[in-house]
Amino acid sequence: MAVGLHDFPLIPEIKGIRIGVAEAGIKKPNKKDVVLFELCEGASVVGVFTQNAFCAAPVRICQKHLGLAGSRYLLINTGNANAGTGKSGLDAALKTCEVLAHQAEVSVESILPFSTGVIGEPLPVAKIVAAIPKALDNLSGDNWHSAGIGIMTTDTLPKGSVRTFEFDGVTYSVAGISKGAGMIRPNMATMLGYVCSDIAMEVDVLHAILKDVVNKSFNRITVDSDTSTNDSCIAVATGMAGNAKVTSVSEPLAQAFIAAFTEVMQELAHAIVRDGEGATKFVAVEVVGAAIESDATKVAFEIAHSPLVKTALFASDPNWGRILAVVGRSGVESLDVDRVQLHINGFEVARDGGRSPDYLEEHGKQAMAPQEIHIVVDLGMGSESDTVWTTDFSHDYVTINAEYRT
Amino acid sequence: MAVGLHDFPLIPEIKGIRIGVAEAGIKKPNKKDVVLFELCEGASVVGVFTQNAFCAAPVRICQKHLGLAGSRYLLINTGNANAGTGKSGLDAALKTCEVLAHQAEVSVESILPFSTGVIGEPLPVAKIVAAIPKALDNLSGDNWHSAGIGIMTTDTLPKGSVRTFEFDGVTYSVAGISKGAGMIRPNMATMLGYVCSDIAMEVDVLHAILKDVVNKSFNRITVDSDTSTNDSCIAVATGMAGNAKVTSVSEPLAQAFIAAFTEVMQELAHAIVRDGEGATKFVAVEVVGAAIESDATKVAFEIAHSPLVKTALFASDPNWGRILAVVGRSGVESLDVDRVQLHINGFEVARDGGRSPDYLEEHGKQAMAPQEIHIVVDLGMGSESDTVWTTDFSHDYVTINAEYRT
Structure with missing residues (x-):
């Protein structure tokens, strides 16, 4: 699909x-x-x-x-x-x-x-x-x-x-x-x-x-x-x-x-x-506010590769904590988690190291519903940025790759 | 399971x-x-x-x-x-x-x-x-x-x-x-x-x-x-x-x-x-013959993280080319692919940059059938080694993580 x-x-x-x-x-x-x-x-x-x-x-x-x-x-x-x-x-x-x-x-x-x-x-x-x-x-x-x-x-x-x-x-x-x-x-x-x-x-x-x-x-x-x-x-x-x-x-x-x-x-x-195997979403992961471009690239790819983020995308589940967890483990030097901000399809989801004060679960559901998802992570460290495009992780991905040679 | x-x-x-x-x-x-x-x-x-x-x-x-x-x-x-x-x-x-x-x-x-x-x-x-x-x-x-x-x-x-x-x-x-x-x-x-x-x-x-x-x-x-x-x-x-x-x-x-x-x-x-989410296999990935231990660790984790290797493990499919592809992209300096050897559950699968001369598909099927899988990659570069343990990637993994919050 x-x-x-x-x-x-x-x-x-x-x-x-x-x-x-x-x-x-x-x-x-x-x-x-x-x-x-x-x-x-x-x-x-x-x-x-x-x-x-x-x-x-x-x-x-x-x-x-x-x-x-x-x-x-x-x-x-x-x-x-x-x-x-x-x-x-x-x-x-x-x-x-x-x-x-x-x-x-x-x-x-x-x-x-x-x-x-x-x-x-x-x-x-x-x-x-x-x-x-x-x-x-x-x-x-x-x-x-x-x-x-x-x-x-x-x-x-x-x-x-x-x-x-x-x-x-x-x-x-x-x-x-x-x-x-x-x-x-x-x-x-x-x-x-x-x-x-x-x-x-x-x-x-x-x-x-x-x-x-x-x-x-x-x-x-x-x-x-x-x-x-x-x-x-x-x-x-x-x-x-x-x-x-x-x-x-x-x-x-x-x-x-x-x-x-x-x-x-x-x-x-x-x-x-x-047309990614089993894809149900087309996802742009944009990382801005990086001190150096390679940090933005690294964080964007880590998010795009996370099986937990990808399965949440498949479920249209605004489980944004998984995205923050990936940012945290990406190895960005001197990252101050209290300056990180997260937007999904225009909705502000997280800031100051936690959920945004005005965020409601229904915003997240609305943000995650479309087939096209735009995730923006602001590291709050500088002015470098990068964007990576990816898909979600679905049952069909497992089926296609488990049965590829049969 | x-x-x-x-x-x-x-x-x-x-x-x-x-x-x-x-x-x-x-x-x-x-x-x-x-x-x-x-x-x-x-x-x-x-x-x-x-x-x-x-x-x-x-x-x-x-x-x-x-x-x-x-x-x-x-x-x-x-x-x-x-x-x-x-x-x-x-x-x-x-x-x-x-x-x-x-x-x-x-x-x-x-x-x-x-x-x-x-x-x-x-x-x-x-x-x-x-x-x-x-x-x-x-x-x-x-x-x-x-x-x-x-x-x-x-x-x-x-x-x-x-x-x-x-x-x-x-x-x-x-x-x-x-x-x-x-x-x-x-x-x-x-x-x-x-x-x-x-x-x-x-x-x-x-x-x-x-x-x-x-x-x-x-x-x-x-x-x-x-x-x-x-x-x-x-x-x-x-x-x-x-x-x-x-x-x-x-x-x-x-x-x-x-x-x-x-x-x-x-x-x-x-x-x-x-007890990994959706696990149907328990897999030891052992990398031997590394020049430095960190190379062995890196290759073992890359294999253990590859969605393509993990879905093949789920299918008990001896798609060993995916394992070689991971070894190749792991970034080991001066890797000579012609010296790499691969064994799965005791069966020699690959050597000299390709399939072992005596390997038959039925060996691969036999090797991949058990619940417990032991993959050994010999990099042919030295005497350092490391082992990582992991699971396969199943439909249940996707189900568990797509429905985690529901």
Whole structure:
């Protein structure tokens, strides 16, 4: 059950990008599970990847290939993460790249592989190899919706976002898809996100923008605190819009791009939370009044990860004492609990180390009733802040994850 | 549903300790919810307390009183934590101490108050005050079982432990009770534990032993990663056994005491996990082969806190990839994933960064079937190790915590 997740938008063709989708039968029969992005020659391609030391085989190969050649294809499969598979996992991922490189007549290093699904099972190489020609035959500029479906695992809906902006009479497009619903606590990027634009932009500039914006989007969401082994987020600038290549983040065109790119990245990141496993609430946890930003980030994530806070959110129970208890155990140096204030959906709940004098239980019930919850904690120590987005913890989360492999 | 929790043991009288139990009607009518320990004059009394900055009012008063006078009474209520209650919470806790001090004809500072239950509600002082004379009338050396029941909140069973040991012809006793089932990730002590002995021991020696043993017992358990606001663990040595006061941890009698005390403390800590909210498994997570002990502790707690590992444990699903993913994201410096090994209940599951060559899914199923699970992760980096005890994550956990206040 997704919370306030919009329908997949109509994404127009992004010049320089074609997408092919195929059914390889990796997880279930007759399900799209292989997605192929074809990128025009000369496109700027950058990525950010999981910080998990047990990173998956395709992540390792991606990181290596990105430095060796211009990227021409993104080859994505679902149903199998090819993680925790050791040396044979690397061989398997490389084999699929070799087959595609041969058929598409490009170098192996110009292929970036991605996998998502069960950890620890051998990659079904033969099935993917058999699907590659079908995906190549299917290449088209109009396949964004199919691609959104093709990268889903426990997601209940495909996730896409698109923005256009004008600059000096030229219209630019930014579009992307993402997937993920569990094992979501991205640390550099999320469990597969792909954002493409027709803008012309130097690789280094695009990379700097991606790293910055990912910290305001994918790196600020959490479903269950578990950082995936396969997190990858790729940004592509095809250059087909025809502008003079952007060479600095301070150019006005770069700033216009960043605004649109941030909206797309945040919408894709929030979509993952809205479709979080078992989610019945979409929750923004905002911490203000911190002495340093890292304190705000830490407290926000601790609240977002607390099973007691998450089960109270599921019950729409204004058990605000659990939130204060998390603030207290978060390890903020020199915290003065008598200066902490708590608001939920606009209602002042706590101040001066305890319940607000005018707070009534019915305010709390009213505050917790909606599907969209905004928690604001003021630490009363300074002017730094941060926001993290998360979900509640429901029976369906337990069911989904207890039965994931059955 | 508690996992392998033994019946409350027969605890004999500990000379110098009397216990009174009363029904104050704080949470529900006709339930024991006030427990009073009377300690003989001259007893050594020490405590360790929560590290949560939002520590409860009674915790603050306990810490202050311990330094001001010899402790004569422990006054405990359930149903209300008196945490997140600000200045008025301190006044309320002090008021109950004053009433007891007056009736028992001792100083206010010789009373240690403890509370457990819902956070953020005002303490029902009048109900506790009314119960104090009943508890005083009820004082007896035989009330350990009633006391175990009297301090329960979401616990399904009372928790007690007792050991005796002989030294130089004298028999010594060590006995204790504990409570706690949710908001369990003690950091210094657990949500109420009381261990008493008739040994004579200097306060400083008893304190040093308590701090050390708590790190091998209560500080190594976790149910849901949420450190409580009220964690308190008290050790009492009445001195009624008649030995020459122990003045150093290196004395042979101190060593004999530590052995018995550690067994009691671990049994009480494990009992909390066995009765963890919604628990269907009792899980020991042992991390060996660490370069430094703090790495082992960190990895063990990260595994024990992972919602994905916990839901797989609930399903008895050998989804061992989730355990490797946690090891990978735990932030161990210089971790070489190719040296990591994983055993579950004696079955080798993973080595060399992937699945063990001889591992079969049926081994995993066999390993995960019992109620008692022993996970061993070898980091392959050194010889340090640590063990943490935890539970799985079940539907009942969500139900209990979504409906806690209803």
